[in-house]
Amino acid sequence: MKVHPLIRRSIIEPLWAIKSGTPLLRHWRELEESQFLSEKQLRERQWARLKMMVEFAFLNNAYYRRRFEEYGIRLEEIKTPEDLRKVPILTKKEIRGHGEELISNGFSRSHLMEAKTGGSTGTSLKLYLTEVCSELKNACARRHNRWSGWEVGEPVAAVWGNPVYPVGLKEKLRDALLSPTIYLDTMALTEEAVKKFAADWKRVRPTLLFGHAHSIYLLAKMVLETGIHGIAPKGVISSSMMLLPHERAVIERVFSVKVFNRYGCEEVGLISSECDRHEGMHINIDHLFVEFIKEDGTPAQPGELGAIVITDLINKAMPFIRYRIEDMGVPLDRKCSCGRGLPLMEKIAGRVADFLVRKDGTLIAGISLIENTLTRIPGIEQMQIVQNDRESIRVNIVPDQAFSSENRNELIRYFSKTFGLNMQIELSEVGEIQAERNGKYRFSICNVDQ
Ligand SMILES: [Zn+2]
Structure with a gap:
């Protein structure tokens, strides 16, 4: 038609x-x-x-x-x-239980x-x-x-x-x-x-x-x-x-x-x-009240990274008040030149679950590691970082023809430097990285309690 x-x-x-x-x-x-x-x-x-x-x-x-x-x-x-x-934070666990x-x-x-x-x-x-x-x-x-x-x-x-x-x-x-x-x-x-x-x-x-x-x-x-x-x-x-x-x-x-x-x-x-x-990114403050909360529980200042906590202003049937969405973001205080009054926030640095843990307990955003290597070191088609314990990191990569042993060493050096020399870095070359059912794939998966 x-x-x-x-x-x-x-x-x-x-x-x-x-x-x-x-x-x-x-x-x-x-x-x-x-x-x-x-x-x-x-x-x-x-x-x-x-x-x-x-x-x-x-x-x-x-x-x-x-x-x-x-x-x-x-x-x-x-x-x-x-x-x-x-008001206490509403977690995903709370929602599942209640x-x-x-x-x-x-x-x-x-x-x-x-x-x-x-x-x-x-x-x-x-x-x-x-x-x-x-x-x-x-x-x-x-x-x-x-x-x-x-x-x-x-x-x-x-x-x-x-x-x-x-x-x-x-x-x-x-x-x-x-x-x-x-x-x-x-x-x-x-x-x-x-x-x-x-x-x-x-x-x-x-x-x-x-x-x-x-x-x-x-x-x-x-x-x-x-x-x-x-x-x-x-x-x-x-x-x-x-x-x-x-x-x-x-x-x-x-x-x-x-x-x-x-x-x-x-x-x-x-x-x-x-x-x-x-x-x-203009925040939809028509429908939402968005907070950025630092690890110590205080609000992130403009330019600082915080966990995103959202209050939905319109769904009365199932209210979400101070819902921790498990994503990270940065509030900004600059104005957009388009003239819209909707405030800005910075790109999402990754979900909380995408953060990896150093031996000393400090966190590293998996997404930044990927940005710093995938875009800089040639020959890597796709990459995923998996952490199952505090002692080791597995890096799965899908290499293309340009990937050399030199690139491989550079990658390992970068991860060793970032996580400390006492962290074991395992690099696996794989044919593909499986997507989730919805077609998304996860850049980093951390199965260590943080
Ligand atoms: Zn704008």
């Missing part, structure tokens, strides 16, 4: 919104306007929402009620955003949307949210899609491992009418599959290419090696994984457009994303 994007944008979608009663368009328009408010105005709105969410949870949620009582916190003590630090209790009064699981986290750290969480809340999160993702040059009504192309295709007539119809999408499964990435994807591209004409960072990189490399042409996005959005600098460079070179990095998760939706200035 060939429909012009303008028809989709100005006629079909508004009619669909009226018929289905979705608040998506209303909220998206609000978000389009609010992004250019000053940071001060945005912070005031954020605080009002935060206060409301904490009050709501205290009055209507058995889990928070109990936690507040256990910690002796009274509602009237939360007078400023800083006071929120009195899933039922975390559902607020007045909501029943049978009427809520269920989502599951990927579980790439070996744990998976069941989450619940209302359809309205889900549409609010979609509105925020849509605002970011437009930053990349995509316009509402234009088709998109999705690239990752095991994509979820629309099922059922209603979903297929919605997909065809509102947002035609072509898919490429990078778990089965062959030249044939990419040729078919390019043919789909010519037929459907998507303008946005989005997917997991590494999946898009694999596609870009395949395009580079085979010369398959016709895949021509206006912008690329990379999400769900750390975007490595060399991967970004290859993607930008192959498709001749910029990559817009996005950071988000199932639990709270879009957390931060790059605008067309690429001066940092």
Whole structure:
């Protein structure tokens, strides 16, 4: 069915919104306007929402009620955003152990949307949210899609491992009418599959290419090696994984457009994303209150690394207050030249689980080790660092033809220097590094208690 994007944008979608009663368009328009408010105005709105969410949870949620009582916190003590630090951190373990209790009064699981986290750290969480809340999160993702040059009504192309295709007539119809999408499964990435994807591209004409960072990189490399042409996005959005600098460079070179990095998760939706200035990632303070907490429990100052702790300001069905997402990030105090009031944060230095441990207990971000070696030492296609005990580190690499014994020695020297000479470094050359079920692969895996 060939429909012009303008028809989709100005006629079909508004009619669909009226018929289905979705608040998506209303909220998206609000978000389009609010992004250019000053940071001060945005912070005031954020605080009002935060206060409301904490009050709501205290009055209507058995889990928070109990936690507040256990910690002796009274509602009237939360007078400023800083006071929120009195509330204990919500961990993934807590959520797994108290899933039922975390559902607020007045909501029943049978009427809520269920989502599951990927579980790439070996744990998976069941989450619940209302359809309205889900549409609010979609509105925020849509605002970011437009930053990349995509316009509402234009088709998109999705690239990752095991994509979820629309099922059922209603979903297929919605997909065809509102947002035609072509898919490429990078778990089965062959030249044939990419040729078919390019043919789909010519037929459907998507303008946005989005997917997991590494999946898009694999596609870009395949395009580079085979010369398959016709895949021509206006912008690329990379999400769900750390975007490595060399991967970004290859993607930008192959498709001749910029990559817009996005950071988000199932639990709270879009957390931060790059605008067309690429001066940092704008934090979604419309929907979230984001803290960066240092190892000693104090807040990280601008430029300092901290564990990301998030309070969701819109999901009342299953409130997330001070949720430790197990990712690391850096808050920034500089302003983006685009003029948006949404504050900036620095790229994610890796998940907490991606940190490796020296013998003295100090931590090293696996991602930085990979950035410092993969991009500098020639001949390494892919790399993964695995630590099972405090005495040794295993480095799995997929070498290419350029990899020499000299490169091998350089790599071992680098790791010995970084971890100390008393750490045993094992280097294995492997044919491939297995991806997780969702097509993501983990750069570093630490199985040592930290
Ligand atoms: Zn900006």
